[in-house]
Ligand SMILES: Nc1ncnc2c1ncn2[C@@H]1O[C@H](COP(=O)(O)OP(=O)(O)O)[C@@H](O)[C@H]1O
């Protein structure tokens with residue numbers, strides 16, 4: 001059985017008299033250890049799907065099965081435990097706590113789970129061993145995103161979810177950050193899902209899930225994904 005299975009998933013937002021269907025019968029699977037890109041234009045429903053996969057939002061219909069656990073049928077309490085223990089999240093705008101150091105930001109996540117990685121080691125792994133006592137305002141955008149990645153992976157999550165992780169970064173820094181995310185997948189066997197509107201990034205994925213108008217428009221499998229060094233945009 002697939003590691004992640006989304007079956008006939010729907011999400012609707014009600015705004016006054018109108019209903020926006022953000023996910024309209026979404027179906028896909030992901031295997032354990034895959035690096036997946038969800039690719040699509042703005043408004044296609046990508047973030048909605050990622051938030052549901054991360055237990056930060058719930059769908060209206062359908063199944064969302066992660067490692068045998070159907071998170072679509074869980075209580076808020078179970079969903080909180082799932083979010084805390086099993087999910088690492090990386091956002092476009094880092095979402096670090098400004099008055100905590102890099103190390104404290106990572107500890108914020110690592111201290112709430114069992115079997116977490118040491119915060120200092122997690123920061124060393126993303127190349128920030130000499131910046132552990134810096135505050136976010138003392139770090140560049142790329143460095144802040146690396147802290148956010150360290151925070152996400154220090155929990156040793158089952159799945160690492162990244163929403164437009166290079167969206168706020170310049171080209172070279174964006175590639176560095178992608179490289180770190182790809183290493184997390186390749187070297188640690190983490191199951192990683194990256195949401196992006198940037199088609200160039202899709203070539204590094206094992207599996208590309210194309211989102212269009214709230215639906216899956218197609219799925220590509222890459223037997224030999226590209227190296228980050230070889231892609232341009
Ligand atoms: N909280 C919300 N309330 C109302 N509409 C929303 C909400 N979140 C997303 N939407 C709408 O759902 C659709 C899909 O949004 P989203 O998943 O953010 O797309 P993407 O990440 O692909 O840009 C859009 O039309 C968006 O306006």
Ligand SMILES: [Mg+2]
Pocket residue numbers: 046047048
């Ligand atoms: Mg989005």
